[in-house]
Amino acid sequence: MNIEVVSLKAQPAQCVADVLILGVFERGALPAATAEVDLVCGGAIRARIEAGDVGGKPKQLTKLYDLPNVAAKRVLLVGLGEASQLSAARYLDVVREALKALRNGPARKAASWLAELAVQGRDAAWAVREHVIAAETALYRYDATRRKPEKPDGLAELAIATHDETSVHAGRAIAHGMRRTRELGNLPPNICTPLHLADVARQMARDLTNVEVDVLDRAQMQALNMNALIGVARGSANPPQLIVLRYRGTRERKPVALVGKGVTFDTGGISIKPAAGMDEMKYDMCGAASVFGAIEASARLGLPIDLIGIVPAVENMPDGDASRPGDVVTTMSGLTVEVLNTDAEGRLILCDALTYARRFEPETVIDIATLTGACIVALGKHASGLMTKHDDLADELLAAGVEVHDRAWRLPLWDDYQTQLETSFADVANIGGKNAGAITAGCFLARFTEGLRWAHLDVAGSASDEGRKGGATGRPLPLLMQWLMQQAA
Ligand code: BES
Numbered sequence: 001m002n003i004e005v006v007s008l009k010a011q012p013a014q015c016v017a018d019v020l021i022l023g024v025f026e027r028g029a030l031p032a033a034t035a036e037v038d039l040v041c042g043g044a045i046r047a048r049i050e051a052g053d054v055g056g057k058p059k060q061l062t063k064l065y066d067l068p069n070v071a072a073k074r075v076l077l078v079g080l081g082e083a084s085q086l087s088a089a090r091y092l093d094v095v096r097e098a099l100k101a102l103r104n105g106p107a108r109k110a111a112s113w114l115a116e117l118a119v120q121g122r123d124a125a126w127a128v129r130e131h132v133i134a135a136e137t138a139l140y141r142y143d144a145t146r147r148k149p150e151k152p153d154g155l156a157e158l159a160i161a162t163h164d165e166t167s168v169h170a171g172r173a174i175a176h177g178m179r180r181t182r183e184l185g186n187l188p189p190n191i192c193t194p195l196h197l198a199d200v201a202r203q204m205a206r207d208l209t210n211v212e213v214d215v216l217d218r219a220q221m222q223a224l225n226m227n228a229l230i231g232v233a234r235g236s237a238n239p240p241q242l243i244v245l246r247y248r249g250t251r252e253r254k255p256v257a258l259v260g261k262g263v264t265f266d267t268g269g270i271s272i273k274p275a276a277g278m279d280e281m282k283y284d285m286c287g288a289a290s291v292f293g294a295i296e297a298s299a300r301l302g303l304p305i306d307l308i309g310i311v312p313a314v315e316n317m318p319d320g321d322a323s324r325p326g327d328v329v330t331t332m333s334g335l336t337v338e339v340l341n342t343d344a345e346g347r348l349i350l351c352d353a354l355t356y357a358r359r360f361e362p363e364t365v366i367d368i369a370t371l372t373g374a375c376i377v378a379l380g381k382h383a384s385g386l387m388t389k390h391d392d393l394a395d396e397l398l399a400a401g402v403e404v405h406d407r408a409w410r411l412p413l414w415d416d417y418q419t420q421l422e423t424s425f426a427d428v429a430n431i432g433g434k435n436a437g438a439i440t441a442g443c444f445l446a447r448f449t450e451g452l453r454w455a456h457l458d459v460a461g462s463a464s465d466e467g468r469k470g471g472a473t474g475r476p477l478p479l480l481m482q483w484l485m486q487q488a489a
């Protein structure tokens with residue numbers, strides 16, 4: 001479904017749409033637009049509230065039809081909770097629920113006045129931008145590998161009441177990036193291979209302004225001594241690709257580098273995973289997908305930044321030629337790694353990609369990776385794990401996540417944990433034992449990022465929802481874009 005978001009300045013009662021989306025607070029208080037419609041239709045909304053048919057509990061939804069003097073056939077009244085307690089989280093929830101209720105029709109065209117609401121601690125531009133993003137998020141439907149419906153139905157157009165075209169545009173740019181991130185995450189692993197990701201990157205470079213692409217193949221990686229990266233791909237019939245996207249919105253500043261884990265399927269390799277739920281390892285390239293999304297959103301926003309996206313793309317499979325537990329590989333940095341578990345492959349591809357990032361002399365490097373099950377044990381699905389030695393960078397990223405309700409939580413990267421990675425047979429082992437698995441993965445990466453202003457986001461939990469009806473969430477793109485916009489400002 002393609003939603004056109006158009007800004008709208010009309011009076012709600014005169015708006016020609018199939019459905020108006022209006023808010024209602026708990027205890028009968030009405031936001032301005034709802035009060036205006038109520039006045040025009042002779043108090044019909046208030047009467048329904050008093051009769052108990054309409055309520056303002058958070059996310060409570062009621063449809064009214066054929067209100068007198070109202071041009072739209074239907075009005076969807078959305079409960080907002082207490083007037084004094086409209087938090088950012090509740091606002092986003094309410095917008096998403098309203099659009100989900102409408103997604104399957106029969107209305108084709110909706111017009112919303114929710115972006116006029118005052119949200120605690122946020123300005124008007126935020127409400128408009130986040131309305132667009134929340135609506136697109138709610139209306140997203142994966143259908144790349146489903147039979148196409150005969151004729152499209154459901155909601156096709158959304159108008160948002162605002163004068164702020166700039167924020168609508170910004171929301172749309174970010175929503176497009178998120179859609180890219182989710183779509184790549186959801187694609188099946190037989191389609192979304194490393195070569196497919198490289199093709200998508202090339203297509204993006206053609207379609208987007210100021211975006212360039214460079215793809216390194218196995219031989220080129222070999223020449224750079226990226227043996228940890230290449231080693232992971234040995235068991236796969238799908239060749240590895242190192243994809244480098246660059247969005248140049250300025251030439252006056254040092255670039256920001258985003259490095260995304262692009263394991264298009266993670267069987268675990270010779271340290272093979274159990275069968276149950278293994279299909280979800282198609283999401284092991286969600287870090288890469290968020291890098292693609294960030295490049296797309298930044299280009300569409302025209303941010304005045306220089307952004308490098310580095311994606312090591314591989315498939316982790318068992319095979320006669322696969323790397324085995326006990327193998328020692330020499331990384332591009334010169335450090336040797338003992339591969340004690342072939343299922344700890346994310347850090348192996350990232351260490352070489354992070355070393356490669358140095359050539360761009362980045363101001364800041366952020367890697368995004370579905371790196372450890374241990375991060376899900378620690379934080380669940382609600383928070384991304386943030387690790388960095390730079391307190392100022394941690395504060396920036398945590399605050400960006402709070403602002404757009406895509407939150408991260410910091411875990412320590414103390415050197416005390418480094419001893420867990422010691423081995424007699426190489427400079428470092430790729431696993432750190434049963435304790436603090438998310439942190440020791442971060443500590444492994446820290447050995448390759450000395451001297452860089454670097455942060456690591458473990459999105460193993462936040463990047464996807466579980467189960468057959470789950471799917472890629474598009475996180476942590478909102479956090480990243482909020483941070484990048486602040487860098488640009
Ligand atoms: N891709 C997984 C991490 C993961 C697990 C992401 C579950 C999403 C859901 C990663 O490559 C992995 O297998 N990590 C191992 C590391 C261990 C062998 C040290 C893990 O978490 O079990």
Ligand code: MN
Nearest residue numbers: 266343344345
């Ligand atoms: Mn793994």
Ligand code: ZN
Nearest residue numbers: 263266284346
């Ligand atoms: Zn993995």
